[in-house]
Amino acid sequence: MRVVVQRCREAQVNVAGEMVGAIGPGLMLLVGVTHEDTEQDAAYLAEKIAGLRIFEDEAGKMNLAVTEIVGEILSVSQFTLYGDCRKGRRPNFMAAARPETAEPLYERFNELLRAKGLTVETGVFGAEMDVELTNWGPVTLIVDSPGGES
Template sequence: MRAVVQRVKRSSVKVSDKVIGEINKGFNVLVGISKDDSMEDLIYIKEKILNLRVFEDENEKMNLSLKDIGGELLIISQFTLYGDCRKGRRPNFMEALGGDEAKKLYDSFLELFKNEDIKLQSGSFGADMEVEIINDGPVTILLESKRNF
């Protein structure tokens, strides 16, 4: 599983010109699911997201987590995170999990956050979405459950 975690002042997602999710201070998270992912990968990424210390404390040091600040979370599926561009000019998406299997894992990933004390919003799996991100900092962190980077 891959995730692009952006610290945001606010973020929203629209489908067909209708806002379906919006947050204030917190994280916008774009997630990609690979053919090799399991529940273990989802749990690893969830824990990283909740505990990343990238929010500033009273000394202006990045020392606080999403949970520490009572931040909000917008999670959006994005299979293109598994686009392999090493050969040619057209990305190869062979490593991305698709269809019903990917939707099940995405839904399971969202479920993992429901027991946490945070506001959770999400995109619409497989939909053509318009995402607005007001990045704060900017701070953008890349996460990979297989720990390739």
């Protein structure tokens, strides 16, 4: 699994002109799943992301996790994270898992974040979405699970 993590002041996702998820300060996550991913990958990433110390403490150091600032999460499925652009001009998405594999792992990942006490808003799996955010910093990281590196 691969997650693009963006520290944000606010974020929202709209489907067909209707807002389906919105958060205040926290993390905007774009989540991709590849063929070999398992529930262990989802658990690894939920643990890693919940504990990422990328929020500033009183001294201005990145020392606090989203759980410590009582931040929220907006999680959006993103199969294009596994797009391969090395050949030609059209990305190849062969490394992205099929929806019947990806959706349950994406949902499980979100459940595991909620189990850590986090508020998790989501987009709509497989839908065309408009995502807005105010990136804070900016801080953007790419986090791969051990089995999801492609």
